[in-house]
Every structure is written in C-alpha cells, then in structure tokens.
Amino acid sequence: MISKFRLSMAPREASRYEVILIALVLFSLPLFEAPKNIASFAFLLLFVWNSFRMGNLGRGTPFDIPVVGLVAVLWIAPIFSEFSDLITPLSSAPRWTLLGLFVLTVGRLDFTSGQIKFLAAAIVLGGAYAVIESLWVWHQKENWDLIENMHPEFRSVGHVNHSAMYAIVPLSIGLGAAFSRNAVLRLLGLFGVATSLLFLLYARSIVGIVSVTSLILSGCLIFGVSRLSIKNTLAIVLIGLAVLFGAISTPMAKDTREELFARVTGDDIFASRDRIFNSAMAVWDRHPIVGSGWFSFGLATSEEAVRSALDGRDEQYDSSDYLHVPHGHNLWITMLIERGIFGVVAVTFLLFLYVKTFAHLAVSRAQDPECQWVAVSALLVAVGFIAAGLGNTTMMNEHGQAGMTFISIAYGYLRGAGVVGTLK
Numbered sequence: 001m002i003s004k005f006r007l008s009m010a011p012r013e014a015s016r017y018e019v020i021l022i023a024l025v026l027f028s029l030p031l032f033e034a035p036k037n038i039a040s041f042a043f044l045l046l047f048v049w050n051s052f053r054m055g056n057l058g059r060g061t062p063f064d065i066p067v068v069g070l071v072a073v074l075w076i077a078p079i080f081s082e083f084s085d086l087i088t089p090l091s092s093a094p095r096w097t098l099l100g101l102f103v104l105t106v107g108r109l110d111f112t113s114g115q116i117k118f119l120a121a122a123i124v125l126g127g128a129y130a131v132i133e134s135l136w137v138w139h140q141k142e143n144w145d146l147i148e149n150m151h152p153e154f155r156s157v158g159h160v161n162h163s164a165m166y167a168i169v170p171l172s173i174g175l176g177a178a179f180s181r182n183a184v185l186r187l188l189g190l191f192g193v194a195t196s197l198l199f200l201l202y203a204r205s206i207v208g209i210v211s212v213t214s215l216i217l218s219g220c221l222i223f224g225v226s227r228l229s230i231k232n233t234l235a236i237v238l239i240g241l242a243v244l245f246g247a248i249s250t251p252m253a254k255d256t257r258e259e260l261f262a263r264v265t266g267d268d269i270f271a272s273r274d275r276i277f278n279s280a281m282a283v284w285d286r287h288p289i290v291g292s293g294w295f296s297f298g299l300a301t302s303e304e305a306v307r308s309a310l311d312g313r314d315e316q317y318d319s320s321d322y323l324h325v326p327h328g329h330n331l332w333i334t335m336l337i338e339r340g341i342f343g344v345v346a347v348t349f350l351l352f353l354y355v356k357t358f359a360h361l362a363v364s365r366a367q368d369p370e371c372q373w374v375a376v377s378a379l380l381v382a383v384g385f386i387a388a389g390l391g392n393t394t395m396m397n398e399h400g401q402a403g404m405t406f407i408s409i410a411y412g413y414l415r416g417a418g419v420v421g422t423l424k
Contacts, residue, residue: 001111004114004352007051007052007055007057008055008056008057009055009056009057009058009059009115010056010058010059011058011059011110011256012054012056012057012058012059012108012109012110012117012235013109013110013112013416014109014110014111014412015046015050017046018043019046019111019115019118020120021039021042021043021046022043022106022119022405022409023118023119023122024036024039024120024122025039025040025043025401025405026119026122026123026126026402026405026406027122027123027125027126027129028126028156029126029156029166029397029398029401029402030127030129030130030154030155030156030157030163030166030398030402031124031126031129031130031154031155031156032155032156033156033353034157035219036398037098040098040102041098042044042103043102043105044102044105044199046391047105047108047109051195052396053072057108058108058109058110059108059110059415060107060108061107061108061408061411061412061415062353062357062389062411063103063350063354063408063411064104064107064405066300066346066347066349066350066353067100067103067104067350067404068100068104068344069342069346070096070100070339070346070350071093071096071097071100071341073290073291073339073340073342073346074089074092074096074097074294075089075093075097076237076290076370077287077290077291077293077294077296077338077339077340078092078093078292078293078296080290081287081291081292081293081296082286082292083279083292083296083299083300084286085295086299087100087127087292087293087294087295087296087299088127088354089293092277092293092294092295092296093293093294094295095294095397096396099397099400099401099404101249102401102405103404103405103408104115104402104408105406106409106412107408107409107412108412109412110413110415110416110417111409111412111413112413113280113338113370113413115413116374116409116410116413117182117185119406120173120177120185120188120406121188122375123169123170123173123192123402123406124170124173124174124188124189124192126170126189126263127166127169127170127192127195127196128165128170128191128192129326130154130155130156130157130163130166131154131167131195131196131198131199133154133155134152134153134154134155134163134199134256135152135198135199135202137152138151138152138153138202138304140349143211151176151203151204151205152199152202152203152250152397156398157397157398157399159203160203160204160205160208161207161208161391161392162392162397162398162399163199163203164199164200164203164204164207164208164211164388165207165211165384165388165392165394165399166210166386166398166402167196167199167200167203167208167419168196168208168211168215168384168399168403169210169380169381169384169399169402169403169406170192170195170196171192171196171197171200171212171215171380171384171395172186172215172375172377172380172381172383172403173189173191173192173377173380173381173406174189174190174191174192174194174196175215175216175219175376175377175380176189176373176374176375176376176377176378176379176380177190177192177221177373177377178190178219178223178373178387179188179222179223179226179369179372179373179376180369180372180373181369181370182370184389185373188242189388196212197247198252200212200256201247201248201250201252201256202252202255202256203256204255204256205256206260206271206391207258207388207391207392208388209248209260210387210390210391211384211387211388212244212384213244213385214383214384214385214387215384216240216241216244217237217240217241218379218380218383219224219240219376219380220233220236220237220239220240221233221236221237222362222363222372222376223236224237225363225365226363226364226365226372227365230280231373234249246305247259247288248260248273260354262360268381272323273329273330275320275321275322275323276325276328276329276330276333277330277333278321278323279306279322279323279324280297280301280328280333280336280337282301282306282322283300283301283305283306283337284311284336284337286305286309287300287337287340288340288341289340289341289342290339290340290343291335291336291337291338291340291342291343292337292338293337293338294338296325296337296338297325297326297327297328297334297337297338298324298325298326300337300338301324301325301328301337302324303322303324305311306322306324327393328393329391329392329393330389330390330391330392330393331347331385331389331392331393331394331395332344332347332348332389333391334393334396335347347395351382351385351386354378354379354381354382354385355382355383356375356383356405357378357411357420358375358378358379358410359379361375361414361419361420362375362376366375367419368417368419371413371414371417371419374410374413374414375410375414375419377406377410378406378407378410381403381406381407382403384403397423
C-alpha cells in the first residue's frame with residue numbers, strides 16, 4: 001500500500017490549467033496584489049493535486065537547493081534574532097516563502113514552445129500595462145498639482161526603483177525575442193522593449209539606467225558572438241550604445257538626464273549608498289550566520305543599533321558617515337543583514353548557476369533559434385538581477401518572482417527540448 005502512494009520524478013509537461021494560472025500570476029504581478037496571491041495559491045494546490053493524481057512530481061532544476069536554502073533561513077533567522085519580539089517567522093517569512101515555493105514548483109514542469117511563448121507574452125503585456133497605467137496616473141497628478149511622488153511607479157510594485165527593476169524583466173524577454181525566428185514573438189518583444197524603455201526614460205532611476213545599459217550591451221555582445229564575426233561584434237556594441245545614447249537624449253528623458261548628470265558631477269555619486277554600507281558593516285556581526293530576519297534591515301541598522309555597536313567598540317558615531325533606511329539598496333548588503341553569510345553565499349551561488357546554465361546556450365552558434373531566444377532571455381534576467389543588485393535590493397517581491405519564475409520556465413522548456421540536463 002505504501003508503494004502505491006510513492007511519487008516518481010519523471011518528465012512532466014505542464015497542464016493547460018497550470019499554464020493559465022502561471023500566466024495569471026505573471027500578468028498580475030506588477031498590477032494587482034490579490035489576484036497574484038490567489039492565482040499563486042491556486043497553482044500550488046493544482047500542482048499538488050496533479051502530482052498525486054499522476055504519481056509524478058516532475059523533475060528538479062539546478063537552482064532548487066539555493067532557493068530552498070533562502071526560504072529555510074527566513075524561518076530560522078527570527079528565532080535567534082534580537083528582534084524576535086518584533087519580527088517573527090510568521091510575520092516575515094510567508095511572503096518570500098510563497099515566492100520560493102512558486103518558483104520551485106514551476107521549475108518541476110516541462111513546457112512546450114507554445115506554452116513558453118504564451119507565458120512570455122503574459123510578462124510582457126502585464127509589464128506594458130503597468131508602464132502605461134503608471135505614466136498616465138503620474139501625468140494626471142502632474143496636471144492637477146497633486147503629485148505625491150515625483151516619479152512614476154507601478155501600482156502593485158510601488159517605488160520607482162523597484163518598478164524600474166521590474167521593467168528589466170520584460171525588457172530582457174523583449175531583447176531575447178530578437179533571437180527567435182517567430183515574427184509574432186519578435187513583434188511582441190519589440191513592444192516589450194519599447195514600453196520598458198519608455199518607463200525607464202521617464203523614471204529618473206539611475207539603477208534603471210545602469211541596468212538597461214548592462215542588458216543592451218549584453219544583448220549586443222551575445223548577438224555579435226553568436227551570429228557575427230568578432231570584428232563585427234564591436235560594431236554591434238557601438239550601435240547598442242548609440243541607440244541608448246539617443247534614447248537618453250530625447251525630450252522625454254529630460255528629468256532622467258538631469259538626474260544622471262547631477263549624480264555624476266555632484267558630491268554624492270553613490271546616492272549615500274556608501275553610508276548605508278557603513279551602517280550595515282557596523283552591525284552585521286551581531287547576526288553573522290543567518291541574519292536577523294526578512295524586513296529587519298531598518299531595525300538592525302537603525303541609528304540606535306549602530307550607536308550601540310560602535311559604543312561596544314569604543315568608536316564614535318558621526319551622522320555624516322551613516323544612513324539609516326528600510327533596506328540595503330544593494331542585494332548582497334540586504335542579504336547579509338537579513339539572511340546572514342548563509343544568504344549571501346546562497347544568492348551568489350544561485351546567480352552563478354543562472355549565468356553558468358544559460359550563458360553557453362545563449363552564445364552557441366549551433367543553437368536552435370527557438371532555444372536560443374529562451375536562453376538569452378533567461379541570461380539577461382540574471383544579468384539584470386546582478387546589475388540592478390549593485391544599487392538596489394533585487395530578487396525580492398514582484399520583480400524577483402517574475403524574473404525567477406521566467407528562469408524556471410526557461411529551464412523547464414530547455415529541459416523538455418533535451419538541451420539541458422535534469423535533476424531528479
């Protein structure tokens with residue numbers, strides 16, 4: 001009787017309803033909090049039901065272990081934190097746990113060519129809708145003198161930098177679609193690139209500008225290496241830079257251009273991120289291994305906490321050297337405080353696996369175009385995580401779920417096509 005309920009780990013293609021629920025999540029992520037959560041839970045329940053009905057859990061990905069680690073540490077850290085009375089596992093861990101479980105279960109499914117195009121379209125169209133809505137609302141507030149924020153931002157995501165980080169996901173897919181031979185997909189990709197760039201030009205987000213520059217240069221390099229001679233690769237990169245410079249020079253990018261100029265020529269080129277770093281370095285050794293729990297960065301690096309740490313080392317507190325904010329404005333600094341050295345190692349290893357898995361597929365001259373566009377898109381999402389992570393906290397919330405989910409879908413498609421290996 002026990003063997004009857006034993007689940008195998010064999011190839012398992014995503015069902016129609018699983019794909020629909022994933023698409024609802026991906027479309028809703030930058031727009032609606034409730035539909036995203038409902039569809040996420042519904043997908044997890046359907047996955048479990050189908051797993052027991054078919055006796056098949058699907059196949060794993062190389063990314064599973066670090067993702068599981070990043071989820072597990074969220075439940076462990078608050079137990080040993082000095083802020084355990086304010087940040088408990090139940091108050092902090094469930095949100096990213098849902099994100100992690102969704103990414104893990106999606107990664108166990110194989111996807112067809114039609115399914116991954118449908119899911120890519122959900123990300124691009126949801127992102128485009130968010131861009132259009134955010135710019136419209138922002139423009140209306142400007143006309144009515146009711147501006148509460150000088151930057152446009154996505155409804156569900158909030159904050160211009162986090163919205164900009166979300167925009168790099170559809171931008172990555174749009175750039176990757178240029179490698180496909182499917183005309184509809186390439187047209188959809190062009191739409192994703194255009195709408196994402198439109199938001200980034202208005203957003204006055206330096207993190208966004210750095211990220212999009214990294215993505216465009218990476219896309220040009222991949223195209224040059226995989227399709228052209230080394231000699232012509234430089235020309236493609238220069239063309240990419242010219243396009244980016246032309247976009248920044250347009251009237252719509254006036255505010256962003258002024259922000260960039262002020263940052264480069266001013267005294268605060270890092271926008272006080274060096275002071276945030278100092279605050280984190282002053283206290284990180286209080287919870288060095290697993291951190292102090294998600295959402296604890298503001299508490300752990302508060303002025304009171306920093307002063308206390310410095311007093312213990314007989315050092316003076318100088319307000320010009322420290323800044324106290326809710327999160328680290330850097331992926332690794334935030335991880336160090338909230339998930340400790342364990343979290344830093346886990347997220348770095350995860351990003352390494354992303355790049356290692358897709359880089360050789362992206363630049364291969366022998367690669368089938370329908371597999372190459374998927375690999376390029378996934379690789380560019382990872383590049384966006386890294387580039388934006390230098391200036392803000394990536395791989396969290398909506399942009400983290402969108403990007404990590406697409407990478408899982410990409411692996412599931414390439415695994416089903418026999419291009420990448422499998423883990424049981």
